[in-house]
Amino acid sequence: APARLNGSAPPRGVEVRAEPRASAALADLLADPPLPPDWFAQAGEHAALHIHAGSIDPKAAIARMLDGAELLFEAPIETLERAGDSWILRGPDGRARLKADAVVLACGAELARLASAAFLPIQISRGQIEWGEGAAPERALMQGNYAAPFDGGILFGATFDRVGESASEADDIASARARNLAALAQLAPELAAAIDPTKLNSRAALRASMPDFAPVAGLAPDAPAWLAHFAGLAHGRPPETSAPPPVHEGLYVLGGLGARGLTLAPILGERIAAEMFGEPQMLSQSVLDALHPARFLLRALKRGSG
Secondary structure, three states: OHHHHHOOOOOOOEEEEOOHHHHHHHHHHHHOOOOOHHHEEEOOOOEEEEOOOOOOOHHHHHHHHOOOOOOOOOOOOOEEEEEOOEEEEEOOOOOEEEEEOOEEEOOHHHHHHOHHHOOOOOEEEEEEEEEEOOOOOOOEEEEOEEEEEEOOEEEEEOOOEEOOOOOOHHHHHHHHHHHHHHHHHHHOHHHHHOOOHHHEEEEEEEEEEOOOOOOEEEEEEOHHHHHHHOHHHHHOOOOOOOOOOOEEEEEEEEEOOOOOHHHHHHHHHHHHHHHHOOOOOOOOHHHHHHHOOOHHHHHHHHHHHO
């Protein structure tokens, strides 16, 4: 898949280096791999090589995924309004920007700003990567942090910082770069030694995740009506009606992907598309339940019963 997405050479593999305390888990993985045995290989005393894995160019991958899609830029949406069987998306000035049969809220760090998703307990962190001149690794390396060949040099990172902890953006960038360099020195000392820090570029962005570290993907519940529908759970009683849970028909949520957007978004997008068009789901019911946005409403009621 990486080679098809970015038109690059076949994947060179990804080497995962385990920390000493995780060496036993790595040994178990190699002894009983979850994928065909020829997809894994020992790559040192505490490392495994995922032979068919690789790295991709995110911009090229996203461009390929959007091929054929109609895009509308510079069109901020402030509210969503139900109109019959459709949704009307309105801008900050109240003007209708779009009318759609179905809408997927995939707004990243801004997801909970919309009223229909405001109940989601989104956590925001800042992540920074570095890239520039340096000895390119033969293949991508991972050990919590990562390093990969990029544009004739090296790319490495990434930090996880809670938003608002640093005094200024400049402090954020400098501190994050120092920590990324220190992590690279631990992961691959020879690569860190070949880098001139003054010739590095940095990029920081916000990532959104959920408290349970699982994403959300599914039909958006009507939070106030949903809580009223299941209010009995707060007192240990089942719902008093057999009616289905209240939802916003045609409105879906996809978010909380954390640092795994390019990994999770395609399969979760397929999950939502399958529900829209009444197609079989590729994920099990237990997984669908674990991803459902209403799980946070259910937990809130159960906490109330305790």
